[in-house]
């Protein structure tokens with residue numbers, strides 16, 4: 418698996434495992450970190466990685482201990498936290514061990530059921546979200562939703578808590594919504610350790626993924642506030658670097674919580690002022706505090722501030738987001754563009770887009786060149802080809818400048834599609 422940007426190395430877990438506390442606690446990095454706790458009566462595992470990293474994580478666990486797995490906890494039911502159980506399951510069968518208790522929130526089971534009815538759709542979406550790490554075979558993105566291990570202990574309801582003891586250690590689990598509605602985080606008091614799952618993931622919280630369902634910015638912030646109260650010394654995030662030291666843990670949780678409260682409260686304030694999305698979005702870009710920009714843990718390498726604005730708006734508002742009734746039942750965008758080209762010829766739009774591009778007004782250039790591309794029936798093949806090439810050029814520049822992995826993949830997917838279209842048209846035109 419190749420990783421596109423240096424900042425993503427830690428995010429994808431490409432660093433050695435870490436042993437901490439008294440030597441019986443470990444972080445096994447993967448795409449989805451695993452927390453491993455050894456006790457005198459067996460192992461507690463918090464999260465298994467993506468299926469493709471399962472054997473690597475299993476082997477790493479087995480270099481540290483040969484004890485039986487007694488508990489497996491799902492921080493949530495995403496494919497990079499609850500699907501890499503295969504080698505553990507195989508070992509249990511081979512050794513004739515009892516299956517461990519598997520702990521998840523009731524919404525995790527609903528999630529697994531949802532995956533079963535939407536498998537082709539999710540494979541399609543994930544092949545786009547993770548395109549750059551699996552450009553040819555879509556194996557990173559494609560994990561069969563039929564191969565799940567259902568929880569044996571369900572945490573029920575919005576205020577769910579669950580505690581258990583193993584080998585004299587206490588494990589306290591809490592449910593809070595955040596990236597998902599089935600999130601669970603773990604507090605191990607004797608080890609002063611928190612496992613956050615994706616409630617902390619070494620990037621600006623992925624609270625507004627443009628491909629995925631509604632997420633929960635305020636609940637997320639409140640979950641982080643609850644974690645701060647534990648005064649943990651060690652923190653295993655859902656992805657990325659281990660955090661060690663009471664102050665460092667507190668700082669990471671506090672600044673992330675502050676950023677989430679900020680986005681939430683500022684969007685809510687503007688909703689209450691009677692503003693539509695466009696105004697809210699651009700005002701929010703203008704007021705993003707400098708201090709958040711400087712925080713490594715808030716780097717927009719996966720989720721990003723821009724997505725978080727969408728998430729908060731969508732949490733409280735429906736899909737009619739412009740306040741302009743023209744947008745309520747819109748015509749086809751291709752038909753609209755064709756009408757524009759009846760007023761002014763496509764060459765004028767193309768030349769105008771070139772001017773904007775040369776002036777570095779990339780976003781405006783994209784809007785203008787789309788009129789030519791969408792009004793295709795009024796455009797000759799040569800100009801259409803030039804327009805495809807211009808759009809591709811702009812998007813490539815945008816992709817290079819884009820820090821968010823998800824946003825960059827969206828743009829690069831479009832570049833790849835344009836490349837295909839350009840190739841076919843060039844062949845047709847014999848160019």
Ligand SMILES: [Zn+2]
Nearest residue numbers: 449497615655
């Ligand atoms: Zn994750």
